[in-house]
Amino acid sequence: MAVTIGIDVGGTKIAAGVVDDAGKVIARRQIATAAMHPTAVVAGIVKVAQELNAAAPGTTGIGIGAAGLIDGANGVVLSAPNIAWENVPLRQMVADRIDLPVVIDNDANVAAWGEALYGAGKGYGDQIMLTVGTGIGGGIIIGGQIYRGAHGVGAELGHMIVDASGPSECPCGNHGCLEAMASGNSIGRRARERASEPGAAAVLERAGRDGAAITGELVGEAAKAGDVWARAIVTETGRWLGVGIANVLNIIDPSAVIIAGGAAAGTGELLLGPARDAAAELIIGHAWRKLPPVLPAALGYDAGLVGAAALARAIS
Ligand SMILES: [Zn+2]
Structure with missing residues (x-):
């Protein structure tokens, strides 16, 4: 062997x-x-x-x-x-x-x-993966191979710009990258910005009543526990993820999209559901075209x- x-x-x-x-x-x-x-x-x-x-x-x-x-x-x-x-x-x-x-x-x-080869994408052929963790990474598999681009540095799907005139800065220095809009860190940022809202009480409690201490992980936990305010933030983030997915579907037209990463695992369908909905609404030909499977990763x-x-x- x-x-x-x-x-x-x-x-x-x-x-x-x-x-x-x-x-x-x-x-x-x-x-x-x-x-x-x-x-x-x-x-x-x-x-x-x-x-x-x-x-x-x-x-x-x-x-x-x-x-x-x-x-x-x-x-x-x-x-x-x-x-x-x-x-x-x-x-x-x-x-x-x-x-x-x-x-x-x-x-x-x-x-x-x-x-x-071995996980959620097995058998799907052409596929893309987004790793939604603190940031967002990307991988593209085309023709049974990793697609790397002319200089080996392609497939940076997290740095596709989805909100160029928006306020959210990405660690790469640009504004409105998918990473700035749909990562685990962006969940935390949204929540911190709105921590004074009345609905934030339960999430604030989890953060020791310190708005600055709210993280994406805490929001994910509160959302899973059923907190309406936390769920709204995860939903909004998921819809931005869907914008990114729609862009990639329009460019690559893969058989499947695999979503990996700690923030995705921590929020599950609360993030993936809105991502699918937004992607299905935004892909070109959405009136007749079916969204390919958008699946959680299997190998952790x-x-x-x-x-x-x-x-x-x-x-x-
Ligand atoms: Zn970026």
Whole structure:
């Protein structure tokens, strides 16, 4: 049985595993990266890869997904703001320390690949994935492959601009990106802006009566518990997500849309329902056209490492 190592490098942790060719994780390692120096993150990646390689003899390759702009063809992380990496030749740095082929890609790309092969997107062919967490990542699968664009940095679906003249600033510096309008952070922002409204009482209570302490997660919990005010905020956010989905459907016309990420998992249908409704109203040809399935992801936090491991299988 062929096994490969998949490594998902995020701003807070490195999650890694040995994965078999059915997408099953058969060994795991995880280390925290918060406040780590950029070179220490590379050392951490090498450490987990060496440990997993020793734990699972017969490993044939290593796949790494990292949050940021990645030039996979040259194996270089162009920019990864969460880890403070810039122009880091990650593939070579890892390959120098371990005698295995190494492939690197964007974290949302590998997560989309994992879901397409083994998760909610299995069997759907062309598909897109949006990871709705603190920000919004995107992955596009076309023709049985990850679509990366001419320079490897395409599929940044979170930075499609849906409200260019709006007030909401995105971490990227633009205004009105989908990430600024429909991420978990945007749920928190909306709630904080309206914390003086009478309906906010229950959410304020959850935040220790401090409006500035309201987070998207708290709003999601209150919405799930049935709070009407919190639900309205999640609904509004879901409709913005639907605007983004409609744009992608108009451009790509995929068979399915997979929605992953912590904020989506935490709000479930309260977010996805309004997203579907808005997308169905906005897609071109909406009078006759059926909305393709918009589905919650199935692999949770494993999607990235499973997809990265699958990429490694293709090169080894
Ligand atoms: Zn942006």
